[in-house]
Amino acid sequence: MSTSPSPTTRPSVFQTRRQFIQLGLATLGAAWLGTLLQWRLFPSASAAQEAQPVSFPLADLPVGGTKAIAYGGVPAIVVRTPESLRAFSLICTHLGCTVQWQSDKKEFYCPCHDGRFDEFGDVLAGPPPIPLEQIPVRVEGETVTVGEV
Ligand code: FES
Structure with a gap:
């Protein structure tokens, strides 16, 4: 058995x-x-440890233009308007997708969930809970420096 x-x-x-x-x-x-x-x-703790200032000639960024950079290991962009220079992390504050600058609309667009931010990084629509992270920008002479020195 x-x-x-x-x-x-x-x-x-x-x-x-x-x-x-x-x-x-x-x-x-x-x-x-x-x-x-x-x-x-802890979104910025690791980025703050790794982020080094990024410099480039002002001539590389005409009025109305943008310049893509990597800041702290993440994609970022510098936007130059007639009034100012501003830099933003391109990481969406919703779930971390990469947002895109749409120059014709003067908006950032996140394709993951249709998030939209205005040219100041403030939320216009969609699920992002807070504005895009803005990065300090400084112009000295003919050099643009993005990030804290
Ligand atoms: S990750 Fe950008 S809107 Fe959801």
Whole structure:
């Protein structure tokens, strides 16, 4: 007489395939949420440690133009209007997608969830909870410096 259990009565941690899948999805969700919370709670701590000022000639940025840079390891942009120079992180404040500058509308657009920001980085529409991160800009002579010195 055989004493081994039949395949249908073998003990298992998971009673059903559905439980296995649910646990897997819950684990992935928890990992994703943990990463998101870390990024949201400490968004600038790591960037501030790595961010080095970025300098370039003022002539590289005509009035009405933009200049893409990397600041603190993330994409950023400097926008020059007749009135001012402003620099922004291009990381959306909703879930971290990269926003795009739309010069014809003078807006930043986030394609992930249709977030929109005005030329000052303030939220116009969509789910972003706060404005884009603005980065200090300084002009000395003919040199533009982005970031704290
Ligand atoms: S990540 Fe930009 S609107 Fe959601």
